[in-house]
Amino acid sequence: MRKTWFGKAALIGALFASTSALAQATQTEDAPVYLIADQVFLDGEDLLVASGHVEARQGERRLIAEKITYDQTSDTLTIEGSIRLEDGSNTVVLADSAELSDDMREGILRGARLILEYQLQMAAVEMQRTGARYQQLSKVAVTSCHVCDDGKPPLWQIRARRVIHDQETRNIYFEGAQLRVLDVPVFYLPKMRLPDPTVKRARGFLIPEIVSSSTLGTGIRTPYFLPIGDHADLTVSPLLSAETKTVELRYRQAFYNGDIEINAAGSQDTLRQDVGRSYVFADGKFQLPEKFRLQFDIETTSDSTYLQDYDYSSKDRLDSALLLTRDTRTSSFGLGGTFFETLRSSEENDTQASRVGEARYELRMTPQAIGGEARLGFLMHEHVRDSRTDIVGRDVQRVASSFDWRRSWIVGNGFDFQLLGGATTGYFDLDDDSTLRERTDYTIPYASATLRWPLEAVGAQGGTHLLEPVIQLAWSKDDTTDIPNDESTDVEFDSGNLFSLSRFPAPDQTEDGLRANIGLGWTRWGADGSYSHLSLGRVIRAEKDNRFSGSSGLAGLESDWLFETQIGQVEGPMLTARSLLDDHLRLAKVEAQLGWEFNRGTLDATYLWLDKDTQEDRDSEVSEWTLGANYQFAEFWTGAVEWRYDLVDDYTSKAGLGLRYENECVKVDLSASRRFTSSDNLDPSTTVGLTVSLSGFSAGRSSGAVRQTCKT
Incomplete structure (x- = not known):
């Protein structure tokens, strides 16, 4: 016993x-x-x-x-x-x-095997313990692959004459190291140091990447990671090829109340010989005392094509901003400035509103005498152009204050009735535009009454239905007819602003006159997890408003019909579509998106169609498909595809393919992309990338890795 x-x-x-x-x-x-x-x-x-x-x-x-x-x-x-x-x-x-x-x-272990983080295995003929810090292994085989007893070698292993594991610094030192793939020697190093799997931030080289580009040639990127204390790090990534010599930098630092990240690069290449090229992107967020938040964003580049030549960013307008905000239950404050830089060949920075500053404050109050909620707001705005040329160099400063009161009641058989009334007053100060007065004062009174009637029912199959008709009467008196439209040139009409007092995105324009905003929404939640939503709405005016573009759907006495729908599963495929239709069922805008997350991958497809509209700087119609998907087609293999197709000009503007092999011990990524679009300063290009990483010498295994099993 x-x-x-x-x-x-x-x-x-x-x-x-x-x-x-x-x-x-x-x-x-x-x-x-x-x-x-x-x-x-x-x-x-x-x-x-x-x-x-x-x-x-x-x-x-x-x-x-x-x-x-x-x-x-x-x-x-x-x-x-x-x-x-x-x-x-x-x-x-x-x-x-x-x-x-x-x-x-102290002591010796024979036939020893050391397993770190249940991932990295070090099998040795003998392991010697020296003090409480070092473990020395002789004639060692190291791998993170699952090893079977069938005699077959693992996918990869490192054979070494001697390995020392330093438990204090958590580093692994190799002597006479040989990398083998399927037991075939492919690489030899007399000495090598790697972090063990418990290390989160180890100084040293990261996984190199082979990159091949039709414009930059074939090169290798070798990142080097340098931790700076416990809360900062620097990654230096040289990129060398026959066409370019580039150094990429990433600096990160965490503070007790925020963090910053800086990404930058500098290049000498054959695309622009004898000219240094560079970019800097930086951003940070900080929580300050008294619930203040500080955010900053810096974006700059040496020339208009550098970001896309090196695939750092696809942005064609850069914005650098500084913003200080504070939001509480009863107030909202914001102060900030933004500097814009255009990279488009069709635009000039001198004639763009490149410097924008704004300050705002809003206070919410609950007057006991009349009930409801009162809001008091102040706004100051300025945007400046560098050009001093008349009209095209126009600068604008505006100051405004507003006060309104709103209240809602539940009346009758579940009717939700809401009232809103208020006024905005302020003035515009205009420079470098001889066609307009220097100063324009204005006052805009506004009011609205909204009636909603939500109706709920449960169907025979257990599904819940919600039907909600809404009608809103709105009125405002716009007194800003002499103010130029600098900020409200692109107007979107959707369910988010169907019941707004103004569909213009900025206060330099406000809708005028009496109008009725009507809508009907229907939603169904199925007992089986299905989801359906349909909404329909339009705007009917007493007088025409000619400031809206033709494709906005808001021009004329009656707007186009706004149609939106969502159909699918709460945890499954979901189709979302939005369109504008006139009374003759002619379309002005169409947008549809299919999103689907399933066990083996994801699918995201989008279709967009916009009618031509010179008021929105669109000389021809836009019609395109975009597709992004990844699919695990075998146990260790995942494929990815990216595609963008222009239906108007009948050509592919961008395409990409990716292939990944990943198990518990290795990850291989192969990608290829082609940018077909070209302009006066940007040529089509093809980029191919390859990275191979061995698991076990980092902070743990990828959560998506599949572990191999042995056949019995």
């Missing part, structure tokens, strides 16, 4: 005097020791022997072996037979036999 021994005897306690020497642990050394074995006996006065299914525990530490002998005279432990040592973390030591000091700080 198996016997169980409990106690604090010194001889038994010596078995676990310090197992943390083999694998660091956090338990206190005075925790009770439990020894379980088939037999535990004293052999003479100096030898304690435990044999047969021996298991010793102290806290979360566990030692399993067939036989343990403790010699009190020499203070040594002799451990035999299928040794397994766990420390309660993610480190496991396996061995055939061991001879260790009583505190396990």
Whole structure:
């Protein structure tokens, strides 16, 4: 019968005097020791022997072996037979036999295998323990691949003459290292240092990437990661090819109240010989006292094509901004400025509103006498053009204040009735435009009354239906006819602003006269997880407003019909569509998107059609498809596709393919993309990239990795 021994005897306690020497642990050394074995006996006065299914525990530490002998005279432990040592973390030591000091700080393990983070395996003929810090392994095979007993080699392994694991710095040092793929030697290094899997931020080289571009040639990017203290790091990535010499930088720093990130690069290439090219993108966010938030964003580049030549960004307008905000339940404050820089060949920075500043404040109040909610707001805005040319160099400054009151009631059989009334007053100061007065004062009163009637029912199949008709009467008197339209040139008509007092995106334009905004919405939630939504609405005016463009859908006495729908599953494919139709069912705008996340991948497809409209700087219609998808077509293989097709000009503007192989020990990414569009300063280009990363020498395995299994 198996016997169980409990106690604090010194001889038994010596078995676990310090197992943390083999694998660091956090338990206190005075925790009770439990020894379980088939037999535990004293052999003479100096030898304690435990044999047969021996298991010793102290806290979360566990030692399993067939036989343990403790010699009190020499203070040594002799451990035999299928040794397994766990420390309660993610480190496991396996061995055939061991001879260790009583505190396990010194000794030798034969036929040893060290497993770090249940991922990286180091199998050695012999492992020597030196002090509480170093573990030295001789004739070692290292891999993170699943190793089967069928004699087949792992996908990759590192063979080394000697490996030293420094538990204090958590680094692994290799001597005479040889990388093998399917047991075929492919790479040799006399010495090499890599972080063990427990390291989150290790100084050294990251996974290199081979990049081939039709404009930049074939090159290699070799990132080097440099941690700076506990809260900052710098990544330097040289990119070298026959066509370019580039250094890319990424700096990150975390503060107790925020963080910053800076991405930059500098290049000398054959695309623009003897000219240095560069870019800097930086952003940061900070939480300040009294609920203030500070955000900044810096974007700049040396020339208009650098970002797209190197695939850093597809932006054709850059914006650098500084913003200070504070939002509470009763107030909202904002102060900021933005600098714009256009990269479009059809635009000039001198005639664009490149410098914009704005300050705003809104206060919410709840007057007890009349109920409801009152809002008081202030706004100051300025945008400036560098050009001093008349009209095209126009600068605008505006100041406005507003006050309104709103209240809602539930009346009758579930009717929701809302009232709103208020006024905005202010003035515009205009420079460099001789066709307009320098200053224009204005006052805009406004009011609205809204009636909603939500109706809910449960269908025979358990689905819930919600039907909501809405009608709103709105009125405002616009007194800004002499003010130029600088900010409200692009107007979108959708369900988000169907019941707004003004569809113009900025206060330099406001809708005028009496109008009715009507809409009907229907939503169904199915018991099986299905979801359907349909909304229809339009605007009817007492007088025409000619400031809206033809394709906006808002011109004339009656707007186009706004149609929006969503059909699909709450956890499945979802189709969303929006369109504008006139009374003859002619379309002005169409947008449709299909999104689907499933077990093996994702799908995102979008169709867009816009009618030509010179008021919106669109000389011809726009019609295009975009597609992005990835699919796991085999156990370890995932494919990805990206595609953008111009239906008007009948050509593909952008296409990309990706292929990934990933299991528990390796990840290989192969990508190819082609940009077909060209302009006066940007040529079509093709880019191919390849990265190969070995798992086990980083902060853990990818969560999406599939682990191989052995065939029985």
